Amino acid sequence: MTEIETKQQESLQDRFDQIQTLLRQYSKEKTQAKEEQIPFHPDYTELQKKLEELHSADIADLLEALPLDERLLLWQCVKSDRDGDILLEVSDAVRESLLADMDDHEIIAAAKELDTDELADLAPELSNDVLQELISSLDTQDREQLQSALSYEEDQVGALMDFEILSIRDDVTLEVVLRYLRRFKEFPDHTDKIFVVDSASVLKGVLPIKQLLLNDPDILVSDVMSDDPVVFNPDNDAYEAAQAFERYDLISAPVVDKNNKLIGRLTIDEMVDLIREETETEMLNMAGLREDEDIFASVWRSLRNRWAWLAINLITAFIASRVIGLFDGTIEKLVALAALMPIVAGIGGNSGNQTITMIVRAMALDQITTANTFRLLRKELSVSFINGIVWGSVIGVVAYYLYGSWSLGIVMTLAMTLNLLLSALMGVIIPMAMVKFGRDPAIGSSVMITAITDSGGFFIFLGLATLFMGFGILPATS
């Protein structure tokens, strides 16, 4: 049995290691042959045998973890009839690198192995020529399905549904259903229910397989079917559908059009992928990465992925710098301020990131409503106020010991408290404002909150110090 226990788990890792060792060896031989200008005719049989033992999902994982040259070497050794499956499993970035290495003929051969809904997943990355040739090779029904799937946005149910529908009428007995099912060679994956439709394909309910097995064969479908199933429309938001799958523990669900006609099916496997992608994308977005980046993406690709937010950060850092510039007279008189100011800014940034991360996550789970915003804000402000007083006092005392000025310590405590309050306020308001303007609250939230707590922190701290100096409370030289 394929045990996922320690021993067997190691053996999968072992197989991965063996394959990687082989790949490095081939790669080295190839380079050497090139240098010595001798022809290179490697024998890939061993590698190919090892690959055949692996599940497509495992090969996809292996491809993700390889640098480009070894990845393409491995890709050449994969049997062509598995190309399609593997292309579906890898991430967008890796898929692009693999497709770039295939000629049109190979891509078309791989794509022909796929169902129409899988083909639709691949379609955006295929060249127009390839896509046209593929479409012309499909029969009318498949072509319509493909065009339907392509007509929806990536984040709509219509783009994720499949067309493998098993349907029955409600006026037959379970015995008839059982006999009908035995005529099939295979069922659609994840069949936990059979769809019940009328003669016009309008959905009347679902017959859970469970009911089919538990009940007497003489009973009618209409007596045991569930006539209140969770159904989706093709233009529903896919992420909301995934949440419904999670919430109601669904395995598969029917997709119907406006007239309640059954047109497709959603399954849990697509939804699990979506849930993982959504939370991951959120994490990457918060850090200012535009999209999923394969770890061996080219340097150029990585640069493009990261530049936008770095550039924005550069502008915000420059603004913070100008805020400091406003107070250069003050700093000249008391250099200690230059050393202390990053503490105020830094703690504010950390605290603001804690708040904004919590809010962004709560928003993804639909826990935040206009009704509870005020209470939420009050709680976050309370937390920040206590943090500011406590940690601000700690650092205030330290500042006193270091620079021998009580008033400098008090300025420090005040500034910390005010900046933490600012960070709480903005940590709640920024994501809410972004949602109001129809934007994703996760995107670059970390960069933005840091920008505000930096500039704000410098302004509050240096401003207070200038004020105190004006009153002669702070010493003019350190």
Place this chain on the structure above:
Amino acid sequence: MTEIETKQQESLQDRFDQIQTLLRQYSKEKTQAKEEQIPFHPDYTELQKKLEELHSADIADLLEALPLDERLLLWQCVKSDRDGDILLEVSDAVRESLLADMDDHEIIAAAKELDTDELADLAPELSNDVLQELISSLDTQDREQLQSALSYEEDQVGALMDFEILSIRDDVTLEVVLRYLRRFKEFPDHTDKIFVVDSASVLKGVLPIKQLLLNDPDILVSDVMSDDPVVFNPDNDAYEAAQAFERYDLISAPVVDKNNKLIGRLTIDEMVDLIREETETEMLNMAGLREDEDIFASVWRSLRNRWAWLAINLITAFIASRVIGLFDGTIEKLVALAALMPIVAGIGGNSGNQTITMIVRAMALDQITTANTFRLLRKELSVSFINGIVWGSVIGVVAYYLYGSWSLGIVMTLAMTLNLLLSALMGVIIPMAMVKFGRDPAIGSSVMITAITDSGGFFIFLGLATLFMGFGILPATS
């Protein structure tokens, strides 16, 4: 039908809004009655009727989004026979607040509605008295199952498996299986396969329901069962099991002991929850939040959750401040340095966070091996080098225009490049070192990388400036 389309989706949101309005009204009346010292006997019938129409998972969501007083009001109106189900659906933090409001008698009544594996989920949060009373009320088999479930760590398969096993022998025909199944009133949730065991309960294979339905009833189980299923051991890592579910598209899977004896079952619903929790926890941990925090957690609880990392951040910020202190002579001579230094530190922090987020995510997906570390590091260093040269030059030119010193611009460019290289190096090394020492690479990674890029950035920039001043290249006054 329960459509998740716009219209119906609104209606769920509408129902939520109506309930929240009712709750606020009751809450107000209660406060008023208290102030006027008149007895408060509210009629909760309307609220209770609305709640009965909701799925337990939806009530759980509603509880998550409510402030404490309204949450407890709602909780009192939930029918007691649903308490157990709802307690299982809510997050740990909310569950704690609900349990705190229940007396032992109520908790025991709620817990008795649950299966042993569900009871085990709840057990860590119950008082010893309650737990003992519950255990003594169980029959021997249930008690053994509960104790078995409690003997595993939260992140082991043993803690997540359930004990609802449907098993058959392999020497019977499918017809016999079909008749056997009809004797049940209900199947375990997510039954997509029946386990095939011998007389000593040793697992011999699984019979997918699909095979049961597709094949002729006269065929023997042994002819169509799969004898190479994915199986788990109770001490397997739960997150790895979840990855296997995702990878191999499983709905349910058997759990066996060392002797291959069937002892339990894992199902996709638990795994989906785990996948979501794992990625979310990673995001929260990176930002320096210790654990999942319910948005209306008490201020005190929030403080405890955030203090650890704020305190660490305070120390790192203090170190950064001392680094600046080393150069106060230099800053005194050229105050412009104080204004420019946060730019160097800030960009380094942003870039380091981009790198570390990508690495932490790749590690969670097992994409990083010792074999590819070097190439990964080289790629990250290249990206940072280009970013440093490009953005460093931009800001160098700006510094020249602002302060009229070419050499200050060059110091700026050099320092930015070096700090970005440092951020790339540390962004790769920190998570790897943490994994080496058996720690979770996500925890506080953002705080740590920022600490290094802050102190490092100040040291590099001010150090270079001091050096340039020593050579008389930088002007001594701004």
